[in-house]
Amino acid sequence: MIRAAVLATALLAAAGAQAASSDDVARFYAGKQVSLYIGSTPGGGYDSYARLIARHLGDHLPGAPSIVPVNMPGAGGNKVAYYIYAVAPKDGTAIGAIFPGGVMEPLIGDKPVQHDPTKLVYLGSANTEVFVCYVRADAPVKSFKDALATEVSMAPSAEGGSTRDFPLMLDHVLGAKFKIVVGYPGSREMMLAIEQGEVAGQCGISISSLATAMPDWIPSGKVRVLAQEGSKLDPALAKLGVPLTIDFARTDDERQVLELMYSQGVFGRPYVVPPGVPPERVAALRQAFIETLRDRATLEDAKRMRLAVDPVAGEEVQTLVAKVFATPPQIVKRLKDAIATAP
Numbered sequence: 103m104i105r106a107a108v109l110a111t112a113l114l115a116a117a118g119a120q121a122a123s124s125d126d127v128a129r130f131y132a133g134k135q136v137s138l139y140i141g142s143t144p145g146g147g148y149d150s151y152a153r154l155i156a157r158h159l160g161d162h163l164p165g166a167p168s169i170v171p172v173n174m175p176g177a178g179g180n181k182v183a184y185y186i187y188a189v190a191p192k193d194g195t196a197i198g199a200i201f202p203g204g205v206m207e208p209l210i211g212d213k214p215v216q217h218d219p220t221k222l223v224y225l226g227s228a229n230t231e232v233f234v235c236y237v238r239a240d241a242p243v244k245s246f247k248d249a250l251a252t253e254v255s256m257a258p259s260a261e262g263g264s265t266r267d268f269p270l271m272l273d274h275v276l277g278a279k280f281k282i283v284v285g286y287p288g289s290r291e292m293m294l295a296i297e298q299g300e301v302a303g304q305c306g307i308s309i310s311s312l313a314t315a316m317p318d319w320i321p322s323g324k325v326r327v328l329a330q331e332g333s334k335l336d337p338a339l340a341k342l343g344v345p346l347t348i349d350f351a352r353t354d355d356e357r358q359v360l361e362l363m364y365s366q367g368v369f370g371r372p373y374v375v376p377p378g379v380p381p382e383r384v385a386a387l388r389q390a391f392i393e394t395l396r397d398r399a400t401l402e403d404a405k406r407m408r409l410a411v412d413p414v415a416g417e418e419v420q421t422l423v424a425k426v427f428a429t430p431p432q433i434v435k436r437l438k439d440a441i442a443t444a445p
Contacts, residue, residue, distance in 0.1 A: 123382040124164055130194070130383065131165025139174045139190070140199045141182035146289030147311025149173065150407055151228045151371050152199040155391075158400045162390035167195075175288060178263035179204040180215050183374075187217035192376045194383035197225065199373055202366030203263050209427055209434060210267075210363075212442040220427055222374040223384055224419040225391040229310060229412045231370025232339065233264060233331035235272075235347070236312065237303030238296060239323055246278075246329035246345060253279040255301040257292035258445065265292065267441045268306030268331055268363065274440035275359055276350050280305065282445030289315060296325075306331065308370060309339070310410045317408055332364045359437045365426050369419045388416040 138156045142148040149171075156169040174182040179201030190196035205219040235246065235256075243249045258266035272278040283301050286292040293315055295301050303325065312319065319325045329347045330339050348364070351357040373391060375384065394400050395413035404411045 124386070127382055127386045128164035131163055131167040134165070134167040134195060136160070136163075136167045136169050136195050136197060137190075138169055138171045138197045138199060139182045139185060140171055141174060141176075141179035141201050141204065142199075143175045143288035143290060144173055145315070147308055147314050147409075148199060148201065148289075148371065150314050151409060154400065154404055154407060154409060155199075155228065155373070155394060157403065158394045158397060159390055161399075162393040162397070164386055169197075178207065178259055178266065180207055180217070183219070183222070184215065184217045186374055186376050187222060188376075190376050192378035194375060194379045194387060197373055197375055197387070198222075199371070201263060202231075202369055202372065203267065205369065205372060205423055206267075206363075206366055206426070209429075210438045210441065212438065219423055221377045223377060223379055224369070224416045224423065225373040225375060225384075225387050226395075226416040227369045227414040227419050228371040228373065228395060229308075229410055230414060231308040231310065231367045232336040233268065233306055233364070233367060233370075234309050234312070234339070234344070235269070235303065235305035235328040235331065236307070236320075236325045237328060238299070239326055241302040241326070243302075243328070244326065246347060246350065249278050249280065249328060250276065250350070251279065253281050254303065255281045255283050257286050257295050257301040257304050258282050258284060258306075259286060259288065259292065264306035264366070265304050266306070266445070269304075270443065270445060271359070271363055271437065271440045272305065272347060274443065275356055275436075276347065276352075284445055303328075309336070310408075313408050313410075332367045333361055355433070355436060358433045359440065362426070362429055362433055362437055365422070368422055369414065372419060384416075391416065 140152040153171050156171040160166050160169045182198050183200045183204035186198035208215050243252050243254045256269045269280040327344045331347050348360045395411050
């Protein structure tokens with residue numbers, strides 16, 4: 103009886119503390135503006151997801167603050183990652199919608215960056231991404247196997263972006279013949295170049311970004327998906343006979359290198375706050391993030407925008423990032439060497 107009474111008292115105390123903490127969070131956010139910084143130009147997939155979240159996140163945060171999206175493109179997403187890490191206020195009023203490259207670049211990039219992804223605080227990921235290589239229907243290659251023998255031009259983003267690093271890795275690890283044509287600042291510009299025939303296609307683009315920006319390209323046959331870039335087959339693409347690039351690996355080391363690069367698909371659209379944000383606000387933001395992406399209003403909005411939503415909890419993303427940064431050095435080095443060469 104004494105033990106039960108003590109337990110009951112402890113539970114009541116914990117509930118009371120939680121309620122008090124929630125009240126503190128609500129008082130802090132009431133009437134405030136939260137800036138959601140987006141590491142891309144307007145109009146692409148990352149921008150669309152961030153604006154979707156901005157419209158609904160405030161409804162799930164205690165105090166109901168307004169959420170204002172702010173585009174901050176540059177350095178393949180590393181500009182916004184650095185801003186959140188080192189410059190943004192550490193009070194829970196700044197959120198970053200960063201690229202997976204913003205997480206991976208400090209581990210595998212060849213240039214120093216000024217942020218530490220392991221110290222960023224992850225609210226979660228809006229989706230687990232399926233990345234693909236695709237080309238125009240009139241491109242000189244018709245399959246990924248063809249791309250191992252025949253040169254084809256691809257549009258990349260800046261260094262650290264997946265549309266630059268993924269095809270470069272495939273060139274150096276699997277022997278693909280992708281000619282990477284630099285000079286495009288964002289998804290919209292890359293897709294315009296593809297539409298105008300300046301380049302044949304892209305690698306390292308998420309299928310959701312492609313479907314959002316150019317919903318008719320795949321159904322109409324204007325483009326052909328050559329391969330999936332991940333560790334597991336996407337069922338819809340598998341039905342179309344689209345293979346995994348990882349299945350073209352010839353050795354265990356090659357497979358591990360590709361698996362390391364593709365691990366970022368699990369945190370395909372990560373949202374972060376600076377280190378040092380008070381833990382009760384981090385908890386509230388993480389809960390609000392998941393609630394937002396499971397809410398009926400958000401999902402209906404996402405459906406209208408043709409956005410796939412498959413949220414990953416902040417704690418899970420935080421654990422995965424730590425695991426990625428514990429990868430054996432020889433595998434990290436091989437991947438770094440593969441993407442270090444300028445296109």
